[in-house]
Amino acid sequence: MVKHKFILLSKHQMEGIGWTTKRKLFTIFLKIRLTFFQTCGILYLKVHETFHEDKSSQGKGGMLVTSTVAPRRRVRRKSLARRIADNWQPYVLLLIPVVITIVYKYGPMYGIQIAFRNYNPGLGITQSPWVGWKWFERFFRAPTFERMLWNTVLLSLYGLLWSFPVPIIMSLALNQLRFKKLKRTVQTVIYAPHFISTMVICGMLRIFLSPSGGLINLIAGTKIDFLTEAGAFRTIYIASSIWQEAGWGTIIYLATLSSIDASLYEAAKVDGASVFQRILHIDIPCLLPMIILQLIMSVSGLMSVGFEKAYLLQTDLNRATSDIIAIYVYEQGIVSAKYELGTAVGLFNTAINIVLLLMVNRIAKKYGEVNFV
Amino acid sequence: MSVLSRRKQGELGGFSDRTSDIILIIISVIILLIVAYPLYYILVASFSDPYDVYAGKTFLLPSQATLDGYKAVFAEQNIVRGYGNSILYTVVGTIYSVALIYLVAYPLSVPDLPFKKIISIFFIITMYFGGGLIPTYLIVQKTGIMQTIWAMFLPGGVAVSNAIIARNYFENSIPGALKEAAGIDGASHFRIFFSMIIPLSTPILSVMVVFSMVAYWNDWFTALIYMTNEQAPLPLVLRNILIKSSASASQASMISGGYAELNKMTEMIKFASIIVAAAPMLIIYPFVQKYFEKGLMAGAVKG
Numbered sequence: 001m002v003k004h005k006f007i008l009l010s011k012h013q014m015e016g017i018g019w020t021t022k023r024k025l026f027t028i029f030l031k032i033r034l035t036f037f038q039t040c041g042i043l044y045l046k047v048h049e050t051f052h053e054d055k056s057s058q059g060k061g062g063m064l065v066t067s068t069v070a071p072r073r074r075v076r077r078k079s080l081a082r083r084i085a086d087n088w089q090p091y092v093l094l095l096i097p098v099v100i101t102i103v104y105k106y107g108p109m110y111g112i113q114i115a116f117r118n119y120n121p122g123l124g125i126t127q128s129p130w131v132g133w134k135w136f137e138r139f140f141r142a143p144t145f146e147r148m149l150w151n152t153v154l155l156s157l158y159g160l161l162w163s164f165p166v167p168i169i170m171s172l173a174l175n176q177l178r179f180k181k182l183k184r185t186v187q188t189v190i191y192a193p194h195f196i197s198t199m200v201i202c203g204m205l206r207i208f209l210s211p212s213g214g215l216i217n218l219i220a221g222t223k224i225d226f227l228t229e230a231g232a233f234r235t236i237y238i239a240s241s242i243w244q245e246a247g248w249g250t251i252i253y254l255a256t257l258s259s260i261d262a263s264l265y266e267a268a269k270v271d272g273a274s275v276f277q278r279i280l281h282i283d284i285p286c287l288l289p290m291i292i293l294q295l296i297m298s299v300s301g302l303m304s305v306g307f308e309k310a311y312l313l314q315t316d317l318n319r320a321t322s323d324i325i326a327i328y329v330y331e332q333g334i335v336s337a338k339y340e341l342g343t344a345v346g347l348f349n350t351a352i353n354i355v356l357l358l359m360v361n362r363i364a365k366k367y368g369e370v371n372f373v
Numbered sequence: 374m375s376v377l378s379r380r381k382q383g384e385l386g387g388f389s390d391r392t393s394d395i396i397l398i399i400i401s402v403i404i405l406l407i408v409a410y411p412l413y414y415i416l417v418a419s420f421s422d423p424y425d426v427y428a429g430k431t432f433l434l435p436s437q438a439t440l441d442g443y444k445a446v447f448a449e450q451n452i453v454r455g456y457g458n459s460i461l462y463t464v465v466g467t468i469y470s471v472a473l474i475y476l477v478a479y480p481l482s483v484p485d486l487p488f489k490k491i492i493s494i495f496f497i498i499t500m501y502f503g504g505g506l507i508p509t510y511l512i513v514q515k516t517g518i519m520q521t522i523w524a525m526f527l528p529g530g531v532a533v534s535n536a537i538i539a540r541n542y543f544e545n546s547i548p549g550a551l552k553e554a555a556g557i558d559g560a561s562h563f564r565i566f567f568s569m570i571i572p573l574s575t576p577i578l579s580v581m582v583v584f585s586m587v588a589y590w591n592d593w594f595t596a597l598i599y600m601t602n603e604q605a606p607l608p609l610v611l612r613n614i615l616i617k618s619s620a621s622a623s624q625a626s627m628i629s630g631g632y633a634e635l636n637k638m639t640e641m642i643k644f645a646s647i648i649v650a651a652a653p654m655l656i657i658y659p660f661v662q663k664y665f666e667k668g669l670m671a672g673a674v675k676g
């Protein structure tokens with residue numbers, strides 16, 4: 001498409017003025033520059049597109065053409081009205097998604113204000129009396145506030161620390177595995193748990209951890225009721241998350257590793273590098289940008305620790321560690337129908353997440369012009 | 374690189390290729406076993422007598438092999454109804470989700486669409502910021518879709534990250550020249566969308582379909598807050614069996630052998646229902662496995 005644009009452009013110019021040769025040379029020069037930039041830009045774009053950056057619409061060579069050539073001789077563009085008229089069909093396609101998004105995504109955002117009001121369904125959102133920070137204060141004064149905050153932070157922080165390296169190590173090992181059949185089998189199997197419902201996972205956990213004849217107790221020869229031990233909750237939660245998601249997490253790393261030039265390995269082999277050295281000096285450096293990106297993404301979601309599993313694994317006896325903010329939101333907001341309190345607590349959680357996201361975004365910018373907010 | 378340095382590296386490297394191959398195979402097999410064994414154990418248990426399971430007699434093979442667990446599962450009205458509900462929600466939800474992803478992804482891949490940037494931002498904001506559980510709940514209440522099938526998927530809105538992956542795929546993997554040629558030949562956007570984009574994007578389509586299916590099949594929280602007990606999908610029905618460990622009334626009336634028999638039945642249903650609930654997705658995903666990479670990396674790798 002880029003090249004196409006180019007030809008049009010140069011033709012137009014050639015017709016216009018007599019300096020054809022000059023233009024031709026310039027075009028060739030630009031083309032060469034273009035391919036050069038495209039090659040150089042691949043890594044840069046990789047980074048951008050991982051974060052779903054909205055660059056690709058103008059990215060690649062297209063951006064370069066418009067930026068380098070357009071100022072010299074602007075191609076006559078259609079007027080805005082004309083372009084809208086030409087594109088009425090895409091707008092029609094967008095109609096339903098936009099309406100749904102406005103109602104069910106932006107509607108709730110508008111509804112956040114009930115966190116600051118005494119919500120009265122009869123009066124509606126905007127007519128309900130304003131009470132300021134009342135509900136936030138109530139949350140901060142809740143007897144379990146500190147416990148919930150710490151449990152949320154620690155659960156996700158420990159979760160990140162333990163689960164983050166596992167897929168990386170697994171993909172480094174799998175990538176070096178020379179028996180393709182075994183590699184494929186392992187890959188298929190380790191993806192499996194990702195497709196199982198949290199409900200089923202928790203059911204399995206309850207079976208395995210059962211004090212009377214659960215698998216873990218059978219192997220260890222003990223009779224411990226793990227789900228009533230507050231000290232065991234985080235371990236159970238994190239270990240099962242690793243079991244469920246680590247395999248799935250290898251996909252992105254394995255894909256990155258598979259794009260490594262085979263000649264690098266050949267050269268390393270010729271130089272007598274062992275597998276371990278190849279991992280250390282080829283795989284890890286190639287994987288590092290992806291690792292950093294994944295880390296940044298995980299940190300930004302730190303407060304959105306999974307509600308489902310914590311809720312399903314919670315028992316009255318492990319509440320000391322399993323009580324997290326998300327459970328409080330559900331219990332207060334839905335079960336007890338204290339809508340304002342639930343909204344306020346949810347907003348508090350979102351606010352922390354956004355602060356984390358912005359902080360991480362800042363660090364990411366320093367690391368390599370990554371920007372994903 | 375001389376012989377000297379080669380020898381030196383050999384010393385430093387420690388293992389020969391053969392040794393490291395063996396080590397890698399051992400690591401892989403260990404990973405394989407750790408992931409697969411719990412699933413296998415439940416599978417074996419579902420064919421065994423529950424007392425033998427809890428006595429540790431079923432580590433490798435079923436003991437007193439029986440199909441009673443499965444019979445009990447399919448005799449349980451709640452589970453069968455939940456299964457039906459789950460299938461309904463999964464089918465309708467998947468069609469809805471994937472249609473919406475495509476409806477967003479295609480316009481955003483049109484090169485000279487005015488206001489494209491604004492529209493993208495409009496959708497991307499919802500990825501990072503939302504109203505939260507309670508305001509969404511209130512909107513669902515207000516729009517009157519509570520306890521209807523709509524409540525299962527409308528509040529989810531558009532899967533924006535998937536839409537962006539699809540858009541990148543349309544832009545990068547379907548040649549722009551093809552779309553332009555169609556445009557020059559007078560094909561409308563609708564025509565391009567239906568006769569070109571959809572047929573040419575089957576890899577990404579299959580990934581989106583499977584991802585959506587899995588999400589709906591495994592979802593229970595949406596149903597917990599928006600639906601009635603009769604409308605509960607399978608995972609929510611299983612909550613009573615797996616998490617609360619309660620035997621239902623229909624079960625109790627079925628069994629004459631007293632509490633011990635009832636207890637045994639409850640345990641058997643646990644194992645079998647896990648298999649029944651997990652099996653459909655576990656059977657489906659290997660078929661599209663080769664596209665996972667594409668689905669997750671479409672945006673990342675294409676240069």
